[in-house]
Amino acid sequence: MNNLELKQRDLDVLWHPCTQMKDHETLPLIPIKKAEGVYLEDFDGNRYIDAISSWWVNLFGHTNKYINEKLKEQLETLEHVILAGFTHEQVVRLSERLVKLTPEGLAKCFYSDNGSSAIEVALKMSYHAHLNDGKKDKNYFVSLTNSYHGETLGALSVGDVQLYKDTYKPLLLETIQTPVPVDMSIEAAKKAASEFELLCKSRSSEISALILEPLVQGAGSMHMYHEEFLVLVREICNRYDIHLIADEVMVGFGRTGELFACQKANITPDFLILSKGLTGGYLPLSVVLTTNEIYAKFYCGYNEHKAFLHSHSYTGNALACACANATLDIFENENIIEKNRVIAKVMGDKLERFLELENVKSIRQTGMICAIELKDYPAELRIGLVVYNYGLQNGVLLRPLGNVIYFMPPYIITNEEIDKVMQTAYDAIKSIS
Ligand SMILES: *Cc1c(COP(=O)(O)O)cnc(C)c1O
Helix, strand or coil, X not given: CCHHHHHHHHHHHCCCCCCCHHHHHCCCCCCEEEEEECEEEECXXXXXXXXXXXXXXXXXXECCHHHHHHHHHHHCCCCCCCCCCCCCHHHHHHHHHHHHHCCCCEEEEEEECCHHHHHHHHHHHHHHHHXXXXXXXXXXXXXXXXXXXXXXXXXXXXCCCHHHHHHHHHHCCCCEEECCCCCCCHHHHHHHHHHHHHHHHHHHHHEEEEEECCCEECCCCCEECCCHHHHHHHXXXXXXXXXXXXXXXXXXXXXXXXXXXXHHHCCCCCEEEECHHHHCCCCCCEEEEEXXXXXXXXXXXXXXXXXXXCCCCCCCCHHHHHHHHHHHHHHHHCCHHHHHHHHHHHHHXXXXXXXXXXXXXXXXXXXXXEEEEECCCCHHHCHHHHHHHHHHHCCEECCCECCEEEECCCCCCCHHHHHHHHHHHHHHHHHHC
16 A cells, blocks of 8 residues: 555545645645554655644644553444443543533533534533523624634634635624734733623613633634733623633643643633543543533423433444543643743744845744744635645645644643754745745
């Protein structure tokens, strides 16, 4: 088997995610044969550093020995069991640990199998919790401008990246957007929070929840803001009886420098959504954590019809939960958050250099996420694609978002590998100017 053969067989039968398939007439599809640590290897023996953690999911490298071992153990014991009426050890242990590790007050775990479906769960739970309280008019969700919460219709409705949303507008829920802080300054945080408060003053009786990506808007081109915004909107939500939903699908599990981004602001959301890094990048799994207060609103006699009748076939899959427990073991045993601070510093120091390039507009960093914004090239030039191709030719997987190049590597990356990734990006940007 070689790259070419697999690529042709693929294009005969596959339709790839988030892709104009015609691009693959010229753009090489890359079949991956195996992976280890930060490296992906194709069928022709080329190796690529996975600088984007395979769409932001991988934490401790590919085919991680410890997670492999724990997954194999679980495979011999229990692969999956229905989670309605039944339970298992991995899901109980995982839930106990998540309740302990997440912000104080989050006490109950509801599982699903990907980020988008967990968003749906949180939206429905928020609306339903108000309804169970006798509040029938809270039919609107508020989200931030430039936000991204996934691709299913509910998640798309609260998102604000027009590239993904526009086509489906007639199908979507009507939602309200309030401005995201324009930059990382505390002034921008205060200004955006006061705009949200203005909205609450006029419409709070109709608003069920504010949903946001804490600190970093991922698919919205790694837009970053100050943690004071979270402090302020938490307080405003409390005053106006609006839930706060924290979508930590991307920023959770150490990406921002704390285990969870909400911890930077020392706040507890009413709903916390986790997925991507939850299993270390091994298997699909997501979870919505909420408070006992919310949980209690659904707890009553069957005939009161207040139960949350939502389910997914693979809810709480045992193999995925085993990977999640193994991932949490690594956090616990290897002092990862501390080690990440050192790596983040190394990346931050090297990031400064990009400002030398005349086509770089700005740089930004939050913990283990670094981004470089290029000057506004017209979209038709597809500058991101140029950088992507340059990276591949030089052994690095970069996948820019429009004019923004970013690094979000697995936490096991070495200084030499960081050097290689950032030098490749530097040369790629230089080659454009
Ligand atoms: C990726 C992502 C989602 C959607 O998760 P999927 O597993 O891709 O459905 C939701 N919110 C954020 C912030 C994400 O980055």
